[in-house]
Amino acid sequence: MISTDEPVELGPAVRALDAARSVTILCHVQPDADTVGSGLALALVLRRRGIPVRVSFAEPAALAVSLRTLPGAELLVPPAEVPAEVDLLVTVDCGSAGRLGALGDRLAGAGTTLVIDHHRSNTRFGAINLIDPDAESTAGLVARVLDAWGEEIDAPVAHCLYAGLVTDTGSFRWVRPGTHGLAERLLGTGIDGAEISRGLLDTHPFGWLPMLASVLGSARLAPGVRGGIGLAYAFVRRTDLRGLGAEEVESVIDIVRTSAEAGIAAVFKEHRTVDGRWTVSLRSRNSGPGAADGVDVSAVATALGGGGHRFAAGYTAHGTADDILAALLAALE
Numbered sequence: 242m243i244s245t246d247e248p249v250e251l252g253p254a255v256r257a258l259d260a261a262r263s264v265t266i267l268c269h270v271q272p273d274a275d276t277v278g279s280g281l282a283l284a285l286v287l288r289r290r291g292i293p294v295r296v297s298f299a300e301p302a303a304l305a306v307s308l309r310t311l312p313g314a315e316l317l318v319p320p321a322e323v324p325a326e327v328d329l330l331v332t333v334d335c336g337s338a339g340r341l342g343a344l345g346d347r348l349a350g351a352g353t354t355l356v357i358d359h360h361r362s363n364t365r366f367g368a369i370n371l372i373d374p375d376a377e378s379t380a381g382l383v384a385r386v387l388d389a390w391g392e393e394i395d396a397p398v399a400h401c402l403y404a405g406l407v408t409d410t411g412s413f414r415w416v417r418p419g420t421h422g423l424a425e426r427l428l429g430t431g432i433d434g435a436e437i438s439r440g441l442l443d444t445h446p447f448g449w450l451p452m453l454a455s456v457l458g459s460a461r462l463a464p465g466v467r468g469g470i471g472l473a474y475a476f477v478r479r480t481d482l483r484g485l486g487a488e489e490v491e492s493v494i495d496i497v498r499t500s501a502e503a504g505i506a507a508v509f510k511e512h513r514t515v516d517g518r519w520t521v522s523l524r525s526r527n528s529g530p531g532a533a534d535g536v537d538v539s540a541v542a543t544a545l546g547g548g549g550h551r552f553a554a555g556y557t558a559h560g561t562a563d564d565i566l567a568a569l570l571a572a573l574e
């Protein structure tokens with residue numbers, strides 16, 4: 242765990258990037274806009290400097306539809322095209338080596354490794370670790386790296402960074418001093434913030450609506466959890482997923498977590514193909530009454546083999562729906 246008052250030193254990261262002959266950037270599995278936006282922003286700058294660069298993630302095979310229009314997406318390569326030995330390996334938005342999935346083995350073959358991340362549970366698995374748990378997004382941390390490096394944030398880079406910023410702040414709901422200042426700077430490059438947000442957050446196929454009806458219809462409230470803090474939860478089953486993408490699945494937790502009666506929310510998401518495998522999203526209330534002693538779901542997720550942030554975390558679970566619910570309830574005791 243990183244203490245939040247540890248100063249964040251940008252120098253080693255900047256020097257590693259500046260000295261690199263070629264760079265491989267890895268995003269986390271089930272990549273979201275913060276990991277892909279941060280990775281592509283960095284890749285665009287490196288390409289501009291004439292440095293060979295590739296970006297990859299282990300799974301799933303295809304990038305979420307809403308991320309395919311990010312500038313620099315052509316720099317993404319399939320995991321099989323990431324050689325066993327690379328020069329500088331940079332991971333973005335990954336709290337642990339496990340978040341690299343099958344690409345985790347590339348760490349050993351790298352000349353040097355740079356970890357850029359904002360997860361509280363970060364395990365500091367790089368040779369150079371640029372980790373700021375106070376950063377609202379990894380994209381914001383990348384912006385600081387580019388400033389320290391003296392590299393301009395032009396419109397394509399700003400587009401990628403804005404994508405990470407707007408999604409990791411929940412459309413600027415979870416903000417800190419500096420968040421809006423960065424947004425202002427990025428928008429000042431001429432990018433269309435409204436259009437980027439619409440594509441990332443407000444666009445779903447029609448099938449999203451019946452999926453929500455089914456999933457939310459089976460949501461449950463367990464008011465006694467954690468001494469009365471309460472848990473609201475729902476299951477997204479494989480049969481609910483037909484024809485829908487990651488954006489639709491990931492949207493569910495944002496609705497479940499609005500339940501006023503519960504300080505904790507969970508969504509159990511069944512794997513599309515592997516029987517008995519689920520990914521779990523956890524959230525806890527981070528403002529309002531009682532928030533000062535809000536539940537640290539990062540610690541709960543870490544105990545269950547995952548990790549994350551104090552108020553947003555996740556893990557992978559195995560078993561029946563009843564098994565995994567029981568395991569979470571036990572961890573929340």
Ligand code: 5GP
Nearest residue numbers: 336337522523547548549553554555556557
């Ligand atoms: P989400 O619910 O959006 O998938 O994840 C919430 C937060 O927890 C994200 O910041 C994500 O990086 C982290 N997280 C989700 N699943 C895992 C996991 O299996 N391992 C770790 N270390 N972090 C996770």
Ligand code: MN
Nearest residue numbers: 275334379409
């Ligand atoms: Mn992030």
